[in-house]
Amino acid sequence: MDFALSDEERAVRDTVRAFVTREVMPLEPELLRRERAHQPGLDRSELRELQLRAKKFGFWGLATPESYGGMALPAVMQSLIWTELGRTFVPFRFGGEADNILFHATEEQQREFLLPTIAGDRISCFAITEPGAGSDAANIKLRARRDGDDWILDGEKTFITNGNDADFAIVVAVTDPEKGARRGGATAFLVDRAMGWRSEFIPTMGEGGPASLVFDGVRVPHRNILGELGQGFTLGMEWIGKGRYTIPSHAVGIAERALQMAIDHANTRETFGAPIATNQAIQWMIADSETELEAARWLILRSAWTVDQGLDPRHASSMGKLYGAGMVNRVVDRVLQIHGGMGYTRELPIERWYRQVRLYRIFEGTDEMQRLIISRDLLRGYTKIGGHLA
Numbered sequence: 001m002d003f004a005l006s007d008e009e010r011a012v013r014d015t016v017r018a019f020v021t022r023e024v025m026p027l028e029p030e031l032l033r034r035e036r037a038h039q040p041g042l043d044r045s046e047l048r049e050l051q052l053r054a055k056k057f058g059f060w061g062l063a064t065p066e067s068y069g070g071m072a073l074p075a076v077m078q079s080l081i082w083t084e085l086g087r088t089f090v091p092f093r094f095g096g097e098a099d100n101i102l103f104h105a106t107e108e109q110q111r112e113f114l115l116p117t118i119a120g121d122r123i124s125c126f127a128i129t130e131p132g133a134g135s136d137a138a139n140i141k142l143r144a145r146r147d148g149d150d151w152i153l154d155g156e157k158t159f160i161t162n163g164n165d166a167d168f169a170i171v172v173a174v175t176d177p178e179k180g181a182r183r184g185g186a187t188a189f190l191v192d193r194a195m196g197w198r199s200e201f202i203p204t205m206g207e208g209g210p211a212s213l214v215f216d217g218v219r220v221p222h223r224n225i226l227g228e229l230g231q232g233f234t235l236g237m238e239w240i241g242k243g244r245y246t247i248p249s250h251a252v253g254i255a256e257r258a259l260q261m262a263i264d265h266a267n268t269r270e271t272f273g274a275p276i277a278t279n280q281a282i283q284w285m286i287a288d289s290e291t292e293l294e295a296a297r298w299l300i301l302r303s304a305w306t307v308d309q310g311l312d313p314r315h316a317s318s319m320g321k322l323y324g325a326g327m328v329n330r331v332v333d334r335v336l337q338i339h340g341g342m343g344y345t346r347e348l349p350i351e352r353w354y355r356q357v358r359l360y361r362i363f364e365g366t367d368e369m370q371r372l373i374i375s376r377d378l379l380r381g382y383t384k385i386g387g388h389l390a
């Protein structure tokens with residue numbers, strides 16, 4: 001058994017670390033200043049400039065196929081990179097990416113939607129959740145009715161990331177209510193903002209809130225169906241599947257950085273004439289955090305490895321998402337506690353993380369949904385205890 005990184009994995013990881021340290025982390029004080037002033041972190045042009053600088057460094061389109069100018073990196077490599085990005089609280093991600101399901105686009109759709117998204121000229125959002133259908137995504141009601149060569153969309157989506165900035169939305173709509181979404185009754189549509197949907201910002205605990213999207217008789221040409229008629233739910237699950245290992249990989253990076261801050265603070269902050277690190281109460285918080293962080297790291301890398309092996313990654317990814325999201329919430333909470341009152345202020349990034357990581361237990365499948373999947377797999381005998389070693 002070999003737990004080491006390959007030379008290539010180490011080299012890529014170290015290059016990303018160098019880029020993040022040199023080009024992204026210097027923006028952190030300004031980001032905290034903006035946080036205190038209740039201003040957004042990075043604006044679109046600042047993010048783009050950083051992404052173009054990263055491109056010169058050789059990082060562009062981590063998951064994008066090489067034929068589209070990307071790197072097509074294996075999932076383990078992507079997981080390692082997302083962990084590095086988690087080590088800064090600047091909301092940076094590499095450019096050259098597009099939603100994984102946009103690669104199902106026809107040639108014409110690729111020219112109109114996929115290629116400009118990869119280039120960073122257009123912003124997309126993916127919309128399945130509705131006010132009445134979140135965890136129970138198959139219960140969506142936003143209706144698409146055929147009208148000649150067009151479809152007319154009516155209904156509402158909610159909590160859509162990038163929904164307020166997006167130039168177009170990938171919308172999963174009900175095309176055949178008789179069949180139900182799971183059995184071919186839902187279809188994904190590529191819908192330009194210019195076609196008439198409107199968005200409304202939703203303020204949240206975190207930065208850059210999501211949006212509600214309202215479709216009121218929005219006319220969409222039949223040629224804007226993404227994939228096949230009736231394939232919408234399957235595409236939706238494919239879109240969600242990607243985040244099941246990138247989100248917890250990011251969480252590992254946040255926990256690493258935050259825990260190091262706690263260690264440094266514990267060694268330097270003195271109470272009653274001694275560093276707080278001399279107290280067992282503090283030591284145990286550090287020990288528990290490191291142990292959980294390490295457990296999450298291997299669970300998540302294993303789920304990414306499962307993707308690279310061409311195995312069904314759903315069971316492993318659900319465990320990684322469940323444990324990784326819980327881990328980072330527990331670690332950041334302890335790190336805040338170790339910092340005392342300072343941890344609660346906006347001088348430090350800890351309270352920002354505290355709010356940010358709460359989302360990780362909710363979006364792209366709540367804790368409860370991950371538990372449902374994991375237990376169902378075992379109870380129905382789809383998976384054996386012990387995974388690929390069983």
Ligand SMILES: Cc1cc2nc3c(=O)[nH]c(=O)nc-3n(C[C@H](O)[C@H](O)[C@H](O)COP(=O)(O)OP(=O)(O)OC[C@H]3O[C@@H](n4cnc5c(N)ncnc54)[C@H](O)[C@@H]3O)c2cc1C
Binds near residue numbers: 210359366
């Ligand atoms: C900031 C943010 C960004 C998001 N981005 C997107 C996006 O880009 N696109 C998109 O389509 N969606 C997005 N979402 C939606 C997100 O995926 C949903 O919020 C999530 O799936 C939960 O759905 P819900 O909010 O309707 O909660 P509900 O489904 O109403 O669940 C409420 C609670 O009940 C629990 N619960 C539900 N059913 C069960 C059950 N059977 N057993 C046990 N417990 C259960 C849930 O786990 C949860 O704790 C985003 C959400 C947020 C907050």
